Each structure stands twice: as structure tokens, then as C-alpha cells.
Amino acid sequence: MKKIISVVLCILILNPSVSIIQAAETFSAWALTGEAGLDKDPDLPQHPFTPGDGILISTLPDTSSFLNGIFPIDDRGYVELPITGKIRITNMSVEEVKKYIRTNFVNYLGDPEALYVKPVIRISLLGGFQRPGLYYVDYQSSLWDVVRLAGGPLKEEGIYEMHWQRNGEEKTDDLTQLFERGASLKKIGIKSGDQIWTPSPDARTFWTTVAEVMPMLTFFTTLVYLYMTYRRDTFLMQSR
Known part of the structure; x- marks a missing residue:
């Protein structure tokens, strides 16, 4: 707990424009990328960076560094970093990437x-x-974390209608249990390139509006018809 408070206070002192909430969110990112994340993962392969994915770099508590962020890896395995340009990263380990950054960005x-x-x-x-849209996410995140990035579903029941697809094939059309488990993407088996989709709310069209208005229009038309019939019959009776 003392460590958390120290990091948050350090962020606030170094950058007074950062709010307490922003500082806490920044620390959360640091926790994921630091001791609670990659460095403690025993299953991480020696060369964990894959073409088409990304690399997350964090230099906390320095929140203003241009190195903070996610950098995409192209289909040839290169990542473009500020100042130094492109480097091939798919044949590098995490420690080798750290060494490269410390050497080339020491200042x-x-x-x-x-x-x-x-x-x-x-x-x-x-x-x-x-x-x-397309999102770069930590494989240790949960489905809740991923859906939150996209702002959640447009309709309330959308959470129960989500589908998980890979290469055009349906993995499952019921993610409810996976949400309830709160397991990481890695444990669930979600891989890079997978898709999660939920149906969009029905778009309103001209005919949808007509279908909604028609009952009311029919009701008023009937009233007008009855009124006109009454006036006609009254006129005929008076003219006799």
C-alpha cells in the first residue's frame, strides 16, 4: 500500500496537471506492465513479440515521456520507435528490448x-x-476489461449476445460464463486477431417509422370517417 501511495504522489509532484484519478489509472498501467504483469509471467516465451501485435512501453513514474504507449509491430516484425526509427523486435527477448531502450534513450x-x-x-x-474497432490489450486482461475499452454494448442485453470468432469460425456464441469467471484472456484461450461482436440495435428506417405511426393514423382516420358519416346522415335527415 505504501508503494502505491508513493508512486501516485510521485506522479502528482512531477506533473501537477495530472489529477488523482489520472495518477491512479497511470499506476494501474504501471502495475500491469511491471511487477504484477510481464516480469512475473513464467510462461512467457523467449521471443514474445509477434508480427501484427504490439509492444507496450512504460517509463513510470515519468508520465510525460514520449516512450510511454503502445507501438504496433508490422507484418515483417519491425516496430518504429521515436528517434531511432524501426528495429526488428520479433527476434528479441523482453530483456533485450529493455537493454536497447536503456542504451539508445539513456538521455x-x-x-x-x-x-x-x-x-x-x-x-x-x-x-x-x-x-x-481494433484494440491492443494485455493478454492478462479479462473480458470485462476489453469490453470496457469499447465503451460497452449499445443495448443492455448486448452483453448476453456476444460472439467470439476466429478466422471467420464461431468459437462460442455465449460468453456469459467467461464473463462470470473473470479469467484472463490467456486462460480463456483468446488469441491475437480474434473478434468479439454483438448485434447492433435495429436501425430506424422510414418503414419502421410508418409501422409505428400507422396504428395511431388508422385510429384518427376512423374517427374522421365516423364524424363525416354522422354529419352526412344529419344533413340528409334535416333536408327531408
């Missing part, structure tokens, strides 16, 4: 030891989400 690192690096996978969230 831009406040604390070279406070450097955390980890691979992130790409997942597409499509259909009825607030912000559908």
Missing part, C-alpha cells in the same frame, strides 16, 4: 530501472459497441 529516461516492457495482442470489437 530520456529519468530512471532507467523504472522501465517496463510487455507484448500486447490485438482484438477486434465489432457491431453494437459504443466504440467498435
